[in-house]
Amino acid sequence: DTGVSQDPRHKITKRGQNVTFRCDPISEHNRLYWYRQTLGQGPEFLTYFQNEAQLEKSRLLSDRFSAERPKGSFSTLEIQRTEQGDSAMYLCASSLLRPGSGANVLTFGAGSRLTVL
Amino acid sequence: GQQLNQSPQSMFIQEGEDVSMNCTSSSIFNTWLWYKQDPGEGPVLLIALYKAGELTSNGRLTAQFGITRKDSFLNISASIPSDVGIYFCAGQLRDRAARQLTFGSGTQLTVLP
Numbered sequence: 132d133t134g135v136s137q138d139p140r141h142k143i144t145k146r147g148q149n150v151t152f153r154c155d156p157i158s159e160h161n162r163l164y165w166y167r168q169t170l171g172q173g174p175e176f177l178t179y180f181q182n183e184a185q186l187e188k189s190r191l192l193s194d195r196f197s198a199e200r201p202k203g204s205f206s207t208l209e210i211q212r213t214e215q216g217d218s219a220m221y222l223c224a225s226s227l228l229r230p231g232s233g234a235n236v237l238t239f240g241a242g243s244r245l246t247v248l
Numbered sequence: 249g250q251q252l253n254q255s256p257q258s259m260f261i262q263e264g265e266d267v268s269m270n271c272t273s274s275s276i277f278n279t280w281l282w283y284k285q286d287p288g289e290g291p292v293l294l295i296a297l298y299k300a301g302e303l304t305s306n307g308r309l310t311a312q313f314g315i316t317r318k319d320s321f322l323n324i325s326a327s328i329p330s331d332v333g334i335y336f337c338a339g340q341l342r343d344r345a346a347r348q349l350t351f352g353s354g355t356q357l358t359v360l361p
């Protein structure tokens with residue numbers, strides 16, 4: 132297992148363009164999370180999936196953002212009509228949460244850094 | 249929402265010195281985790297703490313879950329150059345279905361030779 136993979140690692144785009152990031156979680160993990168991290172800050176929760184179901188979205192996830200996990204494996208995060216304020220590192224994490232378990236340890240990928248010009 | 253205050257914001261230490269950083273919260277957490285992030289990479293888990301008062305070590309790292317459940321600290325003993333990076337605390341609530349992590353703003357550690 133190679134851990135959580137994210138692609139692309141870097142993306143530079145012009146304002147108004149659409150971008151899509153892909154995340155491949157650890158294969159046996161049932162949960163997948165997306166976080167956003169801006170310079171000098173800790174990661175901030177955006178949304179998560181339990182298998183293929185998207186169960187929660189934070190207020191940070193505006194209407195221009197959409198995430199999918201169609202077969203409960205890889206996930207995509209699309210940003211439409213990008214704005215300069217979308218420039219950030221987008222981190223994906225996965226975990227295996229068993230019913231009744233007290234532990235939900237997230238394993239993060241290396242992130243996709245977005246720069247909007 | 250929950251806020252995590254992490255301090256210090258940055259530290260410059262000599263190689264071989266011990267380091268201590270801490271995290272406080274306005275509300276309780278059930279789980280505290282400490283991550284390290286290198287430039288251009290994602291956070292990597294260092295230590296996870298699951299109950300109040302727990303003291304856990306991982307090599308030269310030691311972390312404790314405060315008894316009030318609103319704080320945690322991380323100590324690094326005998327620092328070495330590869331300890332350089334940003335250290336994040338993160339809290340988690342078991343009664344939140346998402347079980348997402350709430351992160352502090354990080355402590356930037358620089359180790360001088």
